[in-house]
Structure formats: structure tokens, C-alpha cells
Amino acid sequence: MVLRDAVDARLGRSAGGAGESGPHSSLGAKEAALKRWSVVCEGAAGCGRNLRWGGKLMWRWSTMRGRTVGWLMMTMMLVLVPAGPAPAWGPGGHVVVAMAVAEETGASVGSDYLALQALYGAAAPDIAWRAEEPLRSALGAAMHDEPGYRAPWDLASPWSSVQRAFAWGWLTHNQVWGADYYAHIGDPFEGTWPAAGPGYVVERAALLASSQGIPEEVAHNYVEVGIDLLLDQQFPGLALGRLLRNAASYRDGQVPLLLVRSYADVPGAGRWTIRATELEFRLGLAVYGEGLSWPTGQDDAAFAAGMALSYGLTGEKSAACLGAAKALCREPGAHYLEALEATVELVAGGPWP
Numbered sequence: 536m537v538l539r540d541a542v543d544a545r546l547g548r549s550a551g552g553a554g555e556s557g558p559h560s561s562l563g564a565k566e567a568a569l570k571r572w573s574v575v576c577e578g579a580a581g582c583g584r585n586l587r588w589g590g591k592l593m594w595r596w597s598t599m600r601g602r603t604v605g606w607l608m609m610t611m612m613l614v615l616v617p618a619g620p621a622p623a624w625g626p627g628g629h630v631v632v633a634m635a636v637a638e639e640t641g642a643s644v645g646s647d648y649l650a651l652q653a654l655y656g657a658a659a660p661d662i663a664w665r666a667e668e669p670l671r672s673a674l675g676a677a678m679h680d681e682p683g684y685r686a687p688w689d690l691a692s693p694w695s696s697v698q699r700a701f702a703w704g705w706l707t708h709n710q711v712w713g714a715d716y717y718a719h720i721g722d723p724f725e726g727t728w729p730a731a732g733p734g735y736v737v738e739r740a741a742l743l744a745s746s747q748g749i750p751e752e753v754a755h756n757y758v759e760v761g762i763d764l765l766l767d768q769q770f771p772g773l774a775l776g777r778l779l780r781n782a783a784s785y786r787d788g789q790v791p792l793l794l795v796r797s798y799a800d801v802p803g804a805g806r807w808t809i810r811a812t813e814l815e816f817r818l819g820l821a822v823y824g825e826g827l828s829w830p831t832g833q834d835d836a837a838f839a840a841g842m843a844l845s846y847g848l849t850g851e852k853s854a855a856c857l858g859a860a861k862a863l864c865r866e867p868g869a870h871y872l873e874a875l876e877a878t879v880e881l882v883a884g885g886p887w888p
């Protein structure tokens with residue numbers, strides 16, 4: 536059976552029927568395992584001693600949900616979705632890849648709290664895209680490419696399980712052999728590393744750009760957000776939005792210190808810029824997760840409205856781009872789940888340091 540068929544066949548049961556037999560290698564078959572991670576990570580929300588300002592902020596935020604002010608703030612905050620050169624997979628895609636790679640490789644981080652640090656690490660190299668040029672490009676290369684991407688892993692204290700968990704997640708993201716390589720550079724359907732290009736997100740973005748008449752960098756962001764919305768809507772049991780929000784809210788205070796040790800020496804950076812940029816990313820991730828956790832339809836509308844403001848498009852045009860991106864990512868032969876699944880297999884195979 537074609538894997539996509541197997542995955543699609545499972546989607547209707549995904550809310551309550553996870554865990555039955557299925558092709559071992561498919562994301563659909565991994566859903567039960569992914570859901571365990573998701574439930575585990577949600578459990579950390581009950582851990583009061585770890586409640587930091589992010590958690591409090593999100594609690595206040597959630598009390599506003601459903602109100603007009605909540606909607607308006609949400610739309611305005613989504614303007615913070617980074618414009619310009621694209622981050623490849625969205626944070627939802629990165630977190631799902633990390634969870635599936637952990638299952639595939641048998642990696643265990645030991646606790647709910649540490650799992651959230653690993654998931655935050657899986658999304659975190661895109662901190663770079665929150666900086667202004669020319670630092671943005673310098674930091675982007677340092678955090679994604681050889682040799683800088685390894686810095687948090689190499690510099691993490693062997694005595695700190697928080698730092699090791701974060702750095703493990705960070706490693707899954709890189710553009711040398713990690714998830715971003717198969718979004719940008721190498722076609723995951725080739726099934727090899729290295730692979731001929733382009734990567735899946737770049738290839739879909741080019742199609743979207745020509746069909747909608749928008750720049751490729753903008754199309755790239757619509758593809759990413761479209762994939763994250765599809766993941767959240769097709770696998771509701773994962774509660775992906777809540778997972779991203781929790782990963783942001785509960786990220787440990789050791790994380791920015793490790794990032795300062797790793798990247799403060801990048802030209803134009805410095806410790807306070809790294810800390811401020813990471814904080815902006817963290818807040819953006821929490822808001823992004825909140826947007827994803829809205830009911831299907833409202834989430835699409837919120838992202839379309841926020842992205843319209845970011846890219847100077849009308850609301851209608853933005854909604855059309857998002858809808859077209861989602862449709863392109865479900866095309867036979869280029870289905871996003873197959874691309875993610877192939878990415879998981881390849882990233883699990885390394886080369887890990």
C-alpha cells in the first residue's frame with residue numbers, strides 16, 4: 536500500500552483511534568507514539584514550580600480567548616511571523632519531526648519538562664530569523680550550517696540534562712543533514728543524504744509563487760504555515776498548538792545562557808542581542824502555538840489575517856494563498872506527510888555527532 540494511502544486512511548480515526556497496526560515507517564503509524572509525547576509534554580503544565588513568566592502570560596492570554604480583544608491581539612501578534620528569507624519547515628513541522636525521530640532512534644529525554652526543552656530546541660534555530668540584517672544572515676548561517684549548528688551540542692554541560700535535551704532537539708533542525716536540509720536543499724523523496732534538490736518546501740513554494748503571483752520568499756512562509764495547519768487539523772490528538780505554546784512557556788532559563796555561549800561571538804551579535812532575539816522568538820512561538828490551537832477554520836483565518844498584514848496582501852488574497860498552499864501540500868506524489876516521513880527516516884539516520 537502506498538504510504539500516503541495508509542496515512543490518509545488513518546486520518547479519520549486520528550482523534551480517537553490512534554495506535555492500531557499500520558506501516559511501521561508511516562507518520563500515521565507513529566501517531567500513538569507522538570501522542571504519548573504530546574500528553575507527556577502537556578503534563579508539564581501541572582508542574583507549578585516551573586511556571587515562569589511565559590506560562591503566566593499564556594494563562595492571561597487564554598482567559599481572553601473568544602473575546603474580540605483576543606482576536607485582534609492574535610491577528611496583530613501573528614504579524615510577528617517573520618518576513619523575508621524563510622525558515623523552512625514551520626515550528627509545528629520541526630516539533631513533529633523531532634518527536635518522530637526520537638521514537639525512531641529510541642532517544643529518551645527522561646521527563647516531561649526535558650521533553651519540552653527538546654521540542655523547544657527543535658524549533659529554536661529559527662531564532663536567527665528574528666534578528667535584523669546583517670546579523671540575521673550571519674546568525675542564520677551560524678545556527679543552521681556547518682560548523683556552527685553543532686555549537687549548543689558541543690557546549691552543553693554534560694551535567695545539565697536540560698542543556699543536553701535542548702541541544703538534542705536543536706540537532707534535528709540543522710541544514711547540513713537535519714530537517715531543514717530536506718526542506719531547502721535536498722529532495723527527501725530521493726531517500727538519500729546528500730540528495731539532489733530542491734528541498735520539499737522550496738519546491739512547493741516555487742509552484743505556489745507562480746500560481747498565485749507572489750514572491751517565492753512569501754510563498755515559502757505560506758507553505759510552512761499551511762503544513763503546520765494541516766498537521767494540527769489532521770492529527771488533533773497531538774494538540775500541536777498547545778505543545779508549541781508549552782514548549783515556549785516552559786523553556787528553561789539555562790537555554791538562553793547556552794545560546795549566548797554558543798553564538799555571542801557571531802559578528803554583530805553579543806550576549807544581550809542573543810538574549811533579546813531569543814526572547815522575541817519565544818514569545819512569537821507561544822503566540823503561533825495559540826493560533827494553531829484555535830478551532831479549525833478560525834486558525835486558518837487568524838493566520839491568513841496576520842500574514843496579510845505582514846506581506847501587504849489583502850485578506851482575501853492571503854486566505855487564497857494559504858488555501859492553495861494547503862492544497863499543494865496534499866497533492867498526490869508530493870504529499871506533505873510523505874515528505875515529513877521521509878525526512879524523519881533520513882534525519883534519524885544522521886550523521887549524528
Ligand SMILES: [Zn+2]
Nearest residue numbers: 622623661715
Ligand atoms: Zn530553520
